[in-house]
Amino acid sequence: MSLRSSLLPAIAVLAAGGLLSICARAITADPPATTPPAPATSTLGATTITAPRPATRIVLIGGKKSHDAGEHDYPNGIPLIAALLKASPAFAGAEVRAQTGGWPSDPAVFDGASTVVLYFDGVQEKPEPLIAAERIARLEKLMAAGTGIVCLHQASTVPKDNTTIPLVSWLGAKRNGMVDRTTETVTLKPATTTHPITFGVGEFTYKDEFYPTLMFNDDASRITPILRAALPKEKPEDRVLAWSFERANGGRGFGFTGCHYITSFDEPSLRTMVLNAIAWTAKLPVPAEGIQPQGTVVPKSVVTRAADRVNAKQAWGELFWHTSAAMKNSAVMTTGTVIIKPGQGNPRHYHPNCDEILSVVSGRIEHTMNEVTVVLEAGDTVSIPRGALHNAKNIGEVDAVLTIAFDSAYREVIGY
Known part of the structure; x- marks a missing residue:
């Protein structure tokens, strides 16, 4: 295995x-x-x-x-x-x-x-x-x-x-x-x-x-x-x-x-x-056959329906998670969709264990990575290396829709 x-x-x-x-x-x-x-x-x-x-x-x-x-x-x-x-x-x-x-x-x-x-x-x-x-x-x-x-x-x-x-x-x-x-x-x-x-x-x-x-x-x-x-x-x-x-x-x-x-x-x-x-x-008992890892994250191809997405509503918008180890549909990636309300933004944060790819599907955002700020519009993509402080703010008049992908199924985030 x-x-x-x-x-x-x-x-x-x-x-x-x-x-x-x-x-x-x-x-x-x-x-x-x-x-x-x-x-x-x-x-x-x-x-x-x-x-x-x-x-x-x-x-x-x-x-x-x-x-x-x-x-x-x-x-x-x-x-x-x-x-x-x-x-x-x-x-x-x-x-x-x-x-x-x-x-x-x-x-x-x-x-x-x-x-x-x-x-x-x-x-x-x-x-x-x-x-x-x-x-x-x-x-x-x-x-x-x-x-x-x-x-x-x-x-x-x-x-x-x-x-x-x-x-x-x-x-x-x-x-x-x-x-x-x-x-x-x-x-x-x-x-x-x-x-x-x-x-x-x-x-x-x-x-x-x-x-x-x-x-x-x-x-x-x-x-x-x-x-x-x-x-x-x-x-x-x-x-x-x-x-x-x-x-x-x-x-x-x-x-x-x-x-x-x-x-x-x-x-x-x-x-x-x-x-x-x-x-x-840790002074826990060890069974005679040893401790064998149980099961798999993705035992076969998995289809995740829209209704099965994990919706994490935020004050500034919504996060829809599509794949991750926690969702048992990927062993190597975390993916999701972000919706940011006009005038709102998520807090500065970084990922210590994975890179992120963020693409703008619709809307207009101001994206800050470390001390560099750029304006991104529909079709634009930014690559965010692990450890880089970043956040996004919607500077448009309608919801900004973004896709996000990480090169680890165990995405970690540290926020400020």
């Missing part, structure tokens, strides 16, 4: 149209069916809905996009992991808080976390995500309380010879700077069959970037190898590429140096291992 056929709609904060919005402080809510709940606040159709506080809270922290397409794709990788979690009965009732685009500015995101999943560039992002003293203190407090930690790919890498980040004490291992790496097709084998993280995980072969050399905690009794492989290909040696760690206070950690490519999640055993690890570090 491929990545695109295995995604399921799930995320921390849903827009009123049923679409993803991860803000600085994201609260989980279940996705709406065909009609959105009554909005509490309204910006761009993004409504923050607070769900009752669950017993389990999973915090996902993703870094900034730093490599070519499909590589280190944390802005899409984090929503993907959130979707897999939300789809699985093993995480029923758990709250998933997903933060993309870098470390959250609001420390309250971590409050009550059962486990924290880190997926970012440990040293190539500047400044390094874990180098700040207040972030170390925040995580240290969580670790002291028994919170779990999961590090994927370069999140287990710390600056060379750093002595201030106690990752080995939290996670059981670290990579010391950019000591080595190898990109190759490797056969990974479970190192044990008795650990819950390996339940339902078989031997599998795929291409990824791995880090062969790790520095492990001195107390080997607390470390369990999860996956092993022989690499690098030039001089293969048996290496531990995934491991678990049990701290003295009962807190748990898991690390895996793969997941350089977002297509890594196409591997069924890898997906199961990651889900098992998140559950295990």
Whole structure:
């Protein structure tokens, strides 16, 4: 089963149209069916809905996009992991808080976390995500309380010879700077069959970037190898590429140096291992068969009738959503129609995980992107890159009708 056929709609904060919005402080809510709940606040159709506080809270922290397409794709990788979690009965009732685009500015995101999943560039992002003293203190407090930690790919890498980040004490291992790496097709084998993280995980072969050399905690009794492989290909040696760690206070950690490519999640055993690890570090039970992703976003061709569109009415107009992962009719795109009333405009906002294409069907608008304002009329199109602040204002005398399309089925919006 491929990545695109295995995604399921799930995320921390849903827009009123049923679409993803991860803000600085994201609260989980279940996705709406065909009609959105009554909005509490309204910006761009993004409504923050607070769900009752669950017993389990999973915090996902993703870094900034730093490599070519499909590589280190944390802005899409984090929503993907959130979707897999939300789809699985093993995480029923758990709250998933997903933060993309870098470390959250609001420390309250971590409050009550059962486990924290880190997926970012440990040293190539500047400044390094874990180098700040207040972030170390925040995580240290969580670790002291028994919170779990999961590090994927370069999140287990710390600056060379750093002595201030106690990752080995939290996670059981670290990579010391950019000591080595190898990109190759490797056969990974479970190192044990008795650990819950390996339940339902078989031997599998795929291409990824791995880090062969790790520095492990001195107390080997607390470390369990999860996956092993022989690499690098030039001089293969048996290496531990995934491991678990049990701290003295009962807190748990898991690390895996793969997941350089977002297509890594196409591997069924890898997906199961990651889900098992998140559950295990959160101290949730892992079934004997492992946690298998459930269902698909688009199992077959889907026709969405006009009556089935999600209508998110706004003070400034209307938003009609046509496709998205939440609507279960696309795994790769979000599309919609915007109607803006004369003299009205939507608030400034940006999308941290996707580009947008906006086309004017009818009417006349003033579109501002960052500090540049242009007038657009029927037939005009503007391409809006991820991260660019923008908004549209109707400067005509009749409704302005726009079509919008995003290159992610898990569109995120942060509004001002």
